[in-house]
Amino acid sequence: MKNKLLLVMVVLVMAILGACGTAEKEKSTNSQGTATEDKKVLVMGTSADYAPFEYVDTENSNEIIGFDIDLVNAIAEKIGVEIEVQDMDFNSLIPAVQAGKVDFVLAGMSPTPKRDEVVDFSIPYNETVQMVVTKKDSGIEKVEDLAGKTVGAQISSIQEDLANEVAKTVDMKVESRNLIPEVVQEIMTKRFDAAIIEDIVAENYVQRNPDLTYFPVEVDEADYKVAVLPEGSELKAQFDKAIQELIDSGKIEELQKKWFVVEE
Incomplete structure (x- = not known):
């Protein structure tokens, strides 16, 4: 009887410890959707x-x-x-x-x-509003001035879509880069003549780079x-x-x- 009682007590203790461990595991889980x-x-x-x-x-x-x-x-x-x-x-x-x-x-x-x-x-x-960003000495002051130029944008962005749309009426070349800093760097080194970037982002770069300027691109509908x-x-x-x-x-x-x- 003593042996049986001891065995039952051991089983109960193991069950309690196992339940506590499971509860703690569930509480501390930190993966997606948990x-x-x-x-x-x-x-x-x-x-x-x-x-x-x-x-x-x-x-x-x-x-x-x-x-x-x-x-x-x-x-x-x-x-x-x-x-x-x-x-x-x-x-x-x-x-x-x-x-x-x-x-x-x-x-x-x-x-x-x-x-x-x-x-x-x-x-x-x-x-938001879309802007053409360019160097002050580029001679580009309006969208029509982009004719014959290389214009940059971020890959898979609405700015890339807008640049390709503008290129249907203005004879310009569109090139894209993964990151906005890469796009701006291409302007600074004159590999891009300009780029299309949204207003508040463009403002930050223009403020930090006195050689840059920008103007808005007129679109039919606002971007959000x-x-x-x-x-x-x-x-x-x-x-x-x-x-x-x-x-x-x-x-x-x-x-x-x-x-x-x-x-x-």
């Missing part, structure tokens, strides 16, 4: 070369900062999740959403009909920034609600004032 202390972790894809939306201030740290980073943290607080940020090339972001490698994208991205075929968009959170989500994702309704609340509360405007004011 919980950490009861909070779901969402993986956000971005391309951290797009100041002031998302970038790394290498002089101070290796941390990704910017408007979109502050915005996603505000969204996360509202919907009760934690965010893990993955940096990748801009042209890899949509495929990453489709493949389930990230839960959503926040990367200063604008909706297009082509993108709309494979992903869903949140409501807009920022309106959105969060990009998998088709049919339940996150869309949550993101839409959170973004609208942030707009209504003035938080979006507060972040714009923080990040979009170019220092003289």
Whole structure:
């Protein structure tokens, strides 16, 4: 009887320890779509070369900062999740959403009909204008002056689409690069005569490079920034609600004032 009682007690202790270990494992899991202390972790894809939306201030740290980073943290607080940020090339972001490698994208991205075929968009959170950036001594002052010139843009961006559209009426060559800093560097070395870059990003580069200037490209419809989500994702309704609340509360405007004011 003593041996049987001892055996039962050992089995009970092992069962209790096993249950505790399982509970602790479940609590500490930190992979995509699982919980950490009861909070779901969402993986956000971005391309951290797009100041002031998302970038790394290498002089101070290796941390990704910017408007979109502050915005996603505000969204996360509202919907009760934690965010893990993955940096990748801009042209890899949509495929990453489709493949389930990230839960959503926040990367200063604008909706297009082509993108709309494979992903869903949140409501807009920022309106933008497209600019032609060029050197002051280039002689380029209007879109028509791009005839015979080489014009740069970021790969898979709406600026690349716009450049190709302009090229249908203006005889110019369009070349693309992976990163915005690469595009700007090509202008500085005169391999590109100009590039199409959105307004607040262009302003930051022009302010830091006194040899650069810019002017707007007239388009039929304004461009907007959105969060990009998998088709049919339940996150869309949550993101839409959170973004609208942030707009209504003035938080979006507060972040714009923080990040979009170019220092003289």
